[in-house]
Amino acid sequence: MQEINKLLSEIDTDSKPHSGASQTEAGQSERRQQREPNSPDLIDAINQIFAEFELAYHNQYHKAYGDSDRLVLTKKYWLECLADLHPRQLVAAARQLVKTQDFLPTISAVRRACERGYELFGLPSTRDAYIEACRAPAPKSAYQWSHPAVYRAGKATDWFLLASEPEEKVFPVFSRYYQQLCDRVLRGEKLDDPIPPALGSSPDKPLSFAERERRLAALRDKLDV
Structure with a gap:
C-alpha cells in the first residue's frame, strides 16, 4: 500500500x-x-x-x-x-x-x-430545482424543500424575480447560484434548512416592475450571465 x-x-x-x-x-x-x-x-x-x-x-x-x-x-x-x-x-x-x-x-x-x-448527494437537477423554486408557495422558508440548496439559490436569485420574469432571463441567474451551492455540498459542506417565519409575521410587499428590473440587471451583471 x-x-x-x-x-x-x-x-x-x-x-x-x-x-x-x-x-x-x-x-x-x-x-x-x-x-x-x-x-x-x-x-x-x-x-x-x-x-x-x-x-x-x-x-x-x-x-x-x-x-x-x-x-x-x-x-x-x-x-x-x-x-x-x-x-x-x-x-x-x-x-x-x-x-x-x-x-x-x-x-x-x-x-x-x-x-x-x-x-x-440528494440534490435535484438544476432544471428540477428551478421549477421547484418557481412553484414553491409562500412563506418560502416554511416549504418542505427537496434540498436546502434549492431554497438558498431561489432566495439569492430573488423570489419576486422568479415569480414574475420569463425563464430566459432568470434561469441563468438561478443556475449559477445553484451550481455554486451544489459545489459546496460536493465538498462536504452541510447546508442548514431554512428557518420558518414566526407566527403572525406578514409577507414582504411585492416589488414594483422597475425594482424587479433593477434587481435582475444587477444580478446578471454580478454573475456575468
Whole structure:
C-alpha cells in the first residue's frame, strides 16, 4: 500500500500543466489545488474505490488486478482519468455502481455515474430545482424543500424575480447560484434548512416592475450571465 501511495502521489507532479498545456488542463489542476485540506484527496478516493471493488467483485477483481504491479499502474491511470472530479463525488458514484452493477465497473461507468452526481448527494437537477423554486408557495422558508440548496439559490436569485420574469432571463441567474451551492455540498459542506417565519409575521410587499428590473440587471451583471 505504501508503494501504491508513493506511485500515485507522483501524479501531482506529472500532471502539472506544461507550457503547451490547454486552459482546460490548467483549470483542472487549479481546482485540485483549491480543494480544502479536510476533504479526502484523490489518492484516498481511488484506494477506497478499489478496496470496495475488491469486496464486491472478489473473483472478477483478482482476475483483472491480481498482479500487484498491474494494480499500481491501473490505479495511477484511473487517477489521471478522473483527476478533474471531486473525491467525494467519485466515492459516491462508485458506491452506487457497486449496488446496481453486476460486473466490475470501468472508468467510463464511473464518469457517467458522476455526471448524475447531484442525485448522489440528494440534490435535484438544476432544471428540477428551478421549477421547484418557481412553484414553491409562500412563506418560502416554511416549504418542505427537496434540498436546502434549492431554497438558498431561489432566495439569492430573488423570489419576486422568479415569480414574475420569463425563464430566459432568470434561469441563468438561478443556475449559477445553484451550481455554486451544489459545489459546496460536493465538498462536504452541510447546508442548514431554512428557518420558518414566526407566527403572525406578514409577507414582504411585492416589488414594483422597475425594482424587479433593477434587481435582475444587477444580478446578471454580478454573475456575468
